[in-house]
Amino acid sequence: MKRSVGQILGRTGIRIPLILWTIAVLYPIFWMFLGAFKSNAEIYRNPWGFPESFSWQNFIGAWNNYNIDTSVFNSLFVTVLGAVITLVLAIPTAYAIERLNFRGSRFLFTLYVSAMMIPMVLGWIPLFFLLMKLNLLDNIIGLSIVYAVSQLPFTIFVLTSFMSTIPKSLEESAAMDGLSPYGVLWKIITPLSMSGIITVTIMNAIQFWNEYFMALIFLQTQENYTLALAIDFISSEAQYTNAWGTLFASLVIAITPVIILYAIFQQRIAKGMTEGAIKG
Structure with missing residues (x-):
């Protein structure tokens, strides 16, 4: 039983830093994808939230302008x-x-x-x-x-x-x-x-x-x-x-x-x- 608890604690101690590191790496990428579908007003008003409506206008502007x-x-x-x-x-x-x-x-x-x-x-x-x-x-x-x-x-x-x-x-x-x-x-x-x-x-x-x-x-x-x-x-x-x-x-x-x-x-x-x- 002690060995099982120790193994669980050891695995948890390894996994928690890995999970935190994964979140730290993936969240900015996720935030970037969300920002690509927002208008400039939405980016300033709600920079961390989901877009009110997903729009491709930013992609069109980047492609054309x-x-x-x-x-x-x-x-x-x-x-x-x-x-x-x-x-x-x-x-x-x-x-x-x-x-x-x-x-x-x-x-x-x-x-x-x-x-x-x-x-x-x-x-x-x-x-x-x-x-x-x-x-x-x-x-x-x-x-x-x-x-x-x-x-x-x-x-x-x-x-x-x-x-x-x-x-x-x-x-x-x-x-x-x-x-x-x-x-x-x-x-x-x-x-x-x-x-x-x-x-x-x-x-x-x-x-x-x-x-x-x-x-x-x-x-x-x-x-x-x-x-x-x-x-x-x-x-x-x-x-x-x-x-x-x-x-x-x-x-x-x-x-x-x-x-x-x-x-x-x-x-x-x-x-x-x-x-x-x-x-x-």
């Missing part, structure tokens, strides 16, 4: 292109490091892992001038390339963990059947590493979609703004135009795809990261 549609397209473009470039560069590199025992392969892997420890902020100024030299400044393609390069070390680190446990006998059998090294990579290794590929792609996509600082530095015209920059612009405007409902609506537009994506792939992400940790 602040060009959120263009910013959504820009964010979607840099997210997809950045994720694709990252995979195109990371998969062959991870395979070469893990499977091709060339001189310096371990040093190269250590170099990539070490790059994960370097703050990206240290490269912003050189990248700014490099993009300017290449005529890629204020260009969403240039921003996509920067995003892809910034996530290469992490992606390579995860993919090498998955590739390390694929039996080499599969590659040897495929080579004996006449499959070229590129065929082995794309037809054998890549499908067997799909769990890790999906995991890093989702994590990279969420990172690219939410990224703000590099977009702020490398994008200059409003037509090229990503969603994070557009929301920042609306936030500064809201101080003078009282467009708080429009700001909340823009935040809902930005956060909804991330919530849906994570909700759909939550188990796959957790499974992929766990497998990568064990295999590494």
Whole structure:
């Protein structure tokens, strides 16, 4: 009986802080969703309550008056292109490091892992001038390339963990059947590493979609703004135009795809990261 009471108290002591932390995290998001359907008068009159009537006017205003549609397209473009470039560069590199025992392969892997420890902020100024030299400044393609390069070390680190446990006998059998090294990579290794590929792609996509600082530095015209920059612009405007409902609506537009994506792939992400940790 004493053990049961102790277990109950122990579990309660663990759960109460977790419940409080969950409320602290979820309530501002819930409040933001409510504010997106309120008029400005309702936000000032009853900021913490439910809207009197759910209206889509704030979403329409954000879409039409602040060009959120263009910013959504820009964010979607840099997210997809950045994720694709990252995979195109990371998969062959991870395979070469893990499977091709060339001189310096371990040093190269250590170099990539070490790059994960370097703050990206240290490269912003050189990248700014490099993009300017290449005529890629204020260009969403240039921003996509920067995003892809910034996530290469992490992606390579995860993919090498998955590739390390694929039996080499599969590659040897495929080579004996006449499959070229590129065929082995794309037809054998890549499908067997799909769990890790999906995991890093989702994590990279969420990172690219939410990224703000590099977009702020490398994008200059409003037509090229990503969603994070557009929301920042609306936030500064809201101080003078009282467009708080429009700001909340823009935040809902930005956060909804991330919530849906994570909700759909939550188990796959957790499974992929766990497998990568064990295999590494």
